[in-house]
Amino acid sequence: MENKTEKMCCDYKKCMPAAAYLLTAFIAVLMLFFAVGIFNKIKEGRYIGQNSAYKNTISVTATGDVYAKPDLAQVSFSVVNNNKTAVEAMSENANKMNAVIDFIKKQGIEDKDLKTTNFSINPRYEWRKNGERVFIDYEVSQSLDVKIRDLNKIGAIIEGAAGNGANQAGSLYFTIDDQDKINAEARQKAISEAKIKAQDLVSELGVKLGKIVNFSESGYNPIPMYAFKEMGMGGGGTTPQIETGENKISVTVSITYEIR
Numbered sequence: 541m542e543n544k545t546e547k548m549c550c551d552y553k554k555c556m557p558a559a560a561y562l563l564t565a566f567i568a569v570l571m572l573f574f575a576v577g578i579f580n581k582i583k584e585g586r587y588i589g590q591n592s593a594y595k596n597t598i599s600v601t602a603t604g605d606v607y608a609k610p611d612l613a614q615v616s617f618s619v620v621n622n623n624k625t626a627v628e629a630m631s632e633n634a635n636k637m638n639a640v641i642d643f644i645k646k647q648g649i650e651d652k653d654l655k656t657t658n659f660s661i662n663p664r665y666e667w668r669k670n671g672e673r674v675f676i677d678y679e680v681s682q683s684l685d686v687k688i689r690d691l692n693k694i695g696a697i698i699e700g701a702a703g704n705g706a707n708q709a710g711s712l713y714f715t716i717d718d719q720d721k722i723n724a725e726a727r728q729k730a731i732s733e734a735k736i737k738a739q740d741l742v743s744e745l746g747v748k749l750g751k752i753v754n755f756s757e758s759g760y761n762p763i764p765m766y767a768f769k770e771m772g773m774g775g776g777g778t779t780p781q782i783e784t785g786e787n788k789i790s791v792t793v794s795i796t797y798e799i800r
Contacts, residue, residue: 604729616710636705653687750798
């Protein structure tokens, strides 16, 4: 009985390598089959998310430009001052900024068009030759963004802000309040130009224009900037004359059509 059992074990051990070889060969053939199938799909251009019906296409790009006169200006004023104590520095800064705000409101600027964008207080130190760090004073800085809708008042507001305590001004720039309307006009011009290009192309190629299968757009809206340096304390200067000019709004579209 033991001899029979030993013989069966030996036969089983002999069969194991052969079965393993067969399984390995089967897996290799299966992998090769799938690899060939994937290669054929790639060769035919049948990617996930791509409709093979759209492989015959043309793409056109066009830009629409619209020139519009700005109707909104924005400028930032700052009050920066120093004092030996933090309390006195903040009090002085608040008094000057309040005077600036009061003046600006008297020019017809509403609360919704005023926004405090920065307030900071920092101690200042200097290093002596002996390596000692010595306290100098406290510096307080407060900034205010102002939207000006009556562009004829820009110069007077800048001059008046300086006269009431503002000693720094950020960049003045002009924009259009209803930007979406201007963008839509520029987009429509770009689409019309793209359609003309597409019609010309299919006419020259001897094919017919089908439906749109892809569309994209990008916009570039440059804003004229006017830089200001530190403003002198006190009034009495000449009111600056500000020219708004025109803004150029551009929208570029890319359209892909099916052709047949």
